[in-house]
Amino acid sequence: MKMDRRTIPIAPDKSGASARERSGAFEFISTKKDELIGWARKFSLFPYPFVTACCAMEFMAVSGTPYDTDRFGAALPRFSPRQSDLLMVVGTITHKQAPILLKVWEQMCEPKWVLAFGACATSGGFYQNYAALPGIDRIIPVDVYVPGCPPRPEMVIDGIMQLQDKIARQRHPILTKDF
Amino acid sequence: MDAAHVFDRMQPALAPLVHETAIAHGVLVLAIEPANLLALVRRLKDEFAFDLFLDVTAVDWPGRTPRFEVVWHFYSTQHKVRVRVKTQAPEADPAVDSLVTLYGSARFMERECHDMYGIDFRGNADLRPILLYEGFVGHPLRKDYPKQREQPLVPYRTAE
Numbered sequence: 001m002k003m004d005r006r007t008i009p010i011a012p013d014k015s016g017a018s019a020r021e022r023s024g025a026f027e028f029i030s031t032k033k034d035e036l037i038g039w040a041r042k043f044s045l046f047p048y049p050f051v052t053a054c055c056a057m058e059f060m061a062v063s064g065t066p067y068d069t070d071r072f073g074a075a076l077p078r079f080s081p082r083q084s085d086l087l088m089v090v091g092t093i094t095h096k097q098a099p100i101l102l103k104v105w106e107q108m109c110e111p112k113w114v115l116a117f118g119a120c121a122t123s124g125g126f127y128q129n130y131a132a133l134p135g136i137d138r139i140i141p142v143d144v145y146v147p148g149c150p151p152r153p154e155m156v157i158d159g160i161m162q163l164q165d166k167i168a169r170q171r172h173p174i175l176t177k178d179f
Numbered sequence: 180m181d182a183a184h185v186f187d188r189m190q191p192a193l194a195p196l197v198h199e200t201a202i203a204h205g206v207l208v209l210a211i212e213p214a215n216l217l218a219l220v221r222r223l224k225d226e227f228a229f230d231l232f233l234d235v236t237a238v239d240w241p242g243r244t245p246r247f248e249v250v251w252h253f254y255s256t257q258h259k260v261r262v263r264v265k266t267q268a269p270e271a272d273p274a275v276d277s278l279v280t281l282y283g284s285a286r287f288m289e290r291e292c293h294d295m296y297g298i299d300f301r302g303n304a305d306l307r308p309i310l311l312y313e314g315f316v317g318h319p320l321r322k323d324y325p326k327q328r329e330q331p332l333v334p335y336r337t338a339e
Contacts, residue, residue, distance in 0.1 A: 095312070095329065095330060095331050095332055096311070096312045096332065098331065098332055098333040099332050099333055102333050128326065128327060129319070129326060129327075130319035130324065130328060130329065130330065131319070133331070134329070137336070138331070138333075138335045138336060139333045139335065139336060140336075141336070
């Protein structure tokens with residue numbers, strides 16, 4: 001009995017098809033190098049949580065099952081900066097801590113991105129005194145700022161998605177600076 | 180024995196060392212001369228069982244002479260009462276005696292007070308910064324420390 005492939009896609013009759021058609025494999029796709037690599041990179045973020053203060057609670061909430069950053073490929077924290085590509089700075093950074101943060105950032109391999117999590121990491125928050133660094137962008141470049149004291153998990157997820165859009169739009173040199 | 184009884188017993192015994200006493204919020208407050216500090220605290224510890232040293236801090240009174248007030252808090256785990264000891268330190272030489280010989284925990288708390296207010300504790304040999312960092316100039320909780328004065332350890336990035 002000959003079946004219609006379009007109505008019954010689950011078990012197509014491939015008896016008359018060529019070997020290539022039967023395997024169902026792509027022979028080739030057409031894309032751009034930066035788009036392909038950006039697409040791969042944006043779904044394989046390995047965050048390094050640099051967690052210093054109360055925002056950590058919200059970081060745990062957003063990492064947990066109800067919000068589940070795994071959906072964005074950003075679930076598995078690496079506790080070594082050398083294995084991570086997303087530095088999440090969660091909480092207040094003091095002047096005394098700034099050299100440590102800089103050292104962690106310098107140890108991360110390219111490509112790397114930085115997410116400032118919460119008001120303190122973004123701007124120093126309500127601290128304006130001898131102790132607190134008024135925003136981590138004074139010492140390291142920041143890709144995405146997530147304000148809030150603390151930010152809602154939805155805001156963090158929005159920040160991760162914005163970072164993904166940014167990565168997808170970026171140049172991704174892999175061999176030389178031109179390719 | 181409740182707090183009032185303890186305080187009633189303490190006040191006459193300590194009167195020679197204290198120039199002003201009061202009870203504020205259930206805490207016995209003893210204002211003393213700096214020279215009487217060690218003698219008073221030794222008696223508090225040995226005779227009245229104030230075995231727990233809670234904290235030492237300072238108060239900056241700009242314009243007042245002497246400028247600084249140094250405040251200690253002690254707790255008696257036996258009588259369940261607290262006592263506050265206050266004395267004063269001049270701006271030119273803000274020094275008081277250290278309590279490290281009586282309470283080992285004074286070591287770190289005096290370092291913190293030295294960080295924040297610049298009070299010198301005579302007898303504490305280790306007054307290195309504990310909350311601040313080496314190279315920090317000034318004492319940030321003094322009223323004349325500018326609120327926005329930063330002393331960053333990492334040079335700031337320049338605008339790209």
